[in-house]
Amino acid sequence: MGVYYSLQRLLKTRMWSDKLSWIHFWSWQVVILCAAYTLPMGMTTSSEYAELIWPVDLLITLVWVVFGINMFGTILTRRENHLYVAIWFYIATWVTVAVLHIVRSIELPVTFTQSYPLFSGVQDALVQWWYGHNAVAFFLTTPYLGMMYYFLPKAANRPVYSYKLSIIHFWALIFIYIWAGPHHLLYSSMPDWVQSLGTVFSIMLIAPSWGGMLNGLLTLRGAWDRVRQDPVLKFMVVAVTAYGMATFEGPMLSIKSINAISHFTDWTIAHVHVGALGWNGFLTFGALYWLWPRIYRTELYSRQLANVHFWLGTLGIIFYAVPLYWAGWTQAMMWKEFTPEGTLAWGNFLDTVKHIIPMYAMRVVGGTLFFIGVLLGVYNLYKTAGQGTFMANEPAEAPARERATADEPSGQYWHRWIERRPIQMLLWSTILIAIGGIVQIIPMVFIESQVPKISTVRPYTPLELTGRDIYIREGCVGCHSQMIRPFRDETVRYGEYSKSGEYIYDRPFLWGSKRTGPDLWREGGRNLDIWHFNHMMDPRTTSPGSIMPPYPHLTDQVLDLKDLPAKITALRKLGTPYPRDFEKYAIANAQEQAKGVAKTLGEQESKLKDQGLEDKEIVAIIAYLQRLGTDIKVQPTTNQ
């Protein structure tokens, strides 16, 4: 909405099409509804920030195209020769999100709710984080910067500090941001050169990001006395400051030695919430408190209440983030601690979880404070709307844009040239954002030596594949990673570190980003089938004190194998070497293996004998878990 309001005013023209605006609004609500239904139902691709299933992906593409047509239509019919910096950011946002979304969502549909991504394993991970990192950047950073460039000078009634700074930091930001994705994959099986690029570009990103913060804060020169009184400015100052902190912390977390500590812990969670609650949340509140009374032609209902909201929100963020920093650091140190004799000081993973539960309680307090603040804000805006009259259309007139003449007054900045040419702007933004992705992704996909093959790694069996899809459906990847980094504590705790060649049949990759529970990559063969059975029924029986939820429905729900032929065919098309006609035997093959697992369970626990477990989901997930990471332990057979 901020985009819609500021766009029209900055271009002195009406949106190109009101109809498209409404389509955009309502279809986006539909996307949100779809997400709210499909995700809890377990329909997901499990790729972070791209979890939605392929039909919803298509809908999003449509929504985005609608938005693009409307925005560019408006820009092209504008009555202002030059584009203001906010619009540059909107253009970059639109094109980058479009590119990211399309490339990430290239997937081969299997059923209406399921699909397999084009790439597997390491490549899938790289594409995912090229997408994931920049989805945050270009969905939550650049449009918000654009909004800041409109609402902050408006609210402060001060000129923007430096036009030059806007230019430099805009172009540097969109160019460098794209490269930084691999910092989510440090110390993983990703080749070192990709990791290093992620690190150095993240460090180079500090200054361009801070350019936005500086231009925001320095614009407030001479208006700081009003910050004390005006809740709108208060929100904005904290937002911009949170942005500055998060964009400094991010590059620091991209340094490998720091990432070795922070990754897989709550530190990352704290980091993103400073950004999401502080920067995005507070800028939204600030803009709303400024905009709302103007739309309703009245004063804000209660400035006092807005101040209370501000303090609740600020305290909420602090109570949320600080315990999580603490928890992340504590847990990482516990994971890494060895006794002098060389045993893990905290060999039982659960001990490190139990230790940080109080921090989780604090986090709930912080989140609740923030949420109460939001509720107060909603109430305040509601009352404001009630006392004013809605101004649907603002009467405005502006002379039609004169075609810019070739002879620009000399002595102007060279950059004014491109500001008159939105299409060139779009083109150059696209080229700049494409470079980073191309340099990183193309070699990974087309140069085979980047992922050394391991001869004993085989595709998943049909039953394991079904188990894997259940693993995705149940969201296991949210708490369990499948990536053992080359550190002493991880190889001692979990087993041999992960190799890139082991993941070539993983579609999608399931490395995970957070270890609320232990890593599972070498889980295969570690525990008995019956252990897994009991663990799923009630995790507390095998792991006292565990905070994992029970999954008893896995023993009730009937194993659905009917899509297996389609899955096998789809995977073969994508490059998994299943033998010819294998899809015809896939179901029988899965049933055979399922019987084996059920028989083993019966042998290990006499109560489970002949309980008909072979057609329940539990056997598939046990089969999958017992397969994890075992391929490299197989001795190569001599027959080839």
Add this chain to the structure above:
Amino acid sequence: MKSKKYTGTLLFMAMAFAGWSQAVQSTAPTATTEAQQLPDIMTIILAVAGSVLFIVAMIYVVKVNQFLYKKVLELEAQKSGAILPAEAEASAATGDSFWTRMRKQYWEDAVPIEHEGEITFHHAYDGIRELDNRLPPWWVNMFVLTIIWAVGYMYYYHWGGDGPSSIERYNTEMADAKKSMSIALAGKANAVDESNVEAITDSGALGEGELIYKNSCAVCHGQKGEGGIGPNFADAYWLHGGGIKNIFKTIKYGVPEKGMISWQSQLRPSDMQKVASYILSLQGTNPPNQKDPQGVIWNEEGETQDPSATPPAGQTEQPADSK
């Protein structure tokens, strides 16, 4: 005036880069090819310190030259009575101290609010005006430094330096751990292994063993050793051999194909000795809900015989040592 300042920044970038690459090249050959930690760190420190010194020196030289050049210009102008160039006049007229000038050059250089009318652009967007302030110098310098750092990083780890890869670093870490472990294990209490371990009967040690048992073993073997997922410890039957040495070995290495995990990464040798002794003490306690016996009755005779001596025929019924 503006273009002049940009040139300065560019010059600074070029110099800094040249200085850095020289420093790295001169120190790189001194580093050994082996992945030793200390020399690596020394290389970095030397490279960084060298380039910083070089940059500072170059800046100093250039600044002194600039200053002298201005002075000469001023003197000449005074002699000839000509009007100073506007630029020289501006900097001379403000009469800033050395530190103020340094601050404006390298730290911050905002036009005071009272004068901002002079640098306001004529354009406005929905009433928003823009100023033409210089880029904050500290910000520009920070940007330049991060770029230099990035090039240095890539050089050290990929393009020519001998920075260790992730796996090389891991191998070093493991080798170091092995060294420090062997030192720590040299102490007597921890030197026990399956060949020389003896059962302890001291009640304090057994108490500690019980604590470890309750924490780590009871989940599968029962709170009182009655068995569960794992076998019963209270009866006389053993799957992998009874007696302290076999129990110790089973705990230490595990029996992966049967779901018994290896504990040597979590329990110290002395801890494994204590818990193995505690397990032995459970023999014949007859707890409720016992699991059916598994394996064979362990013959105390077998235990008394020294395993290192020639194995008697009876030993063949024990599981093979291979796993």
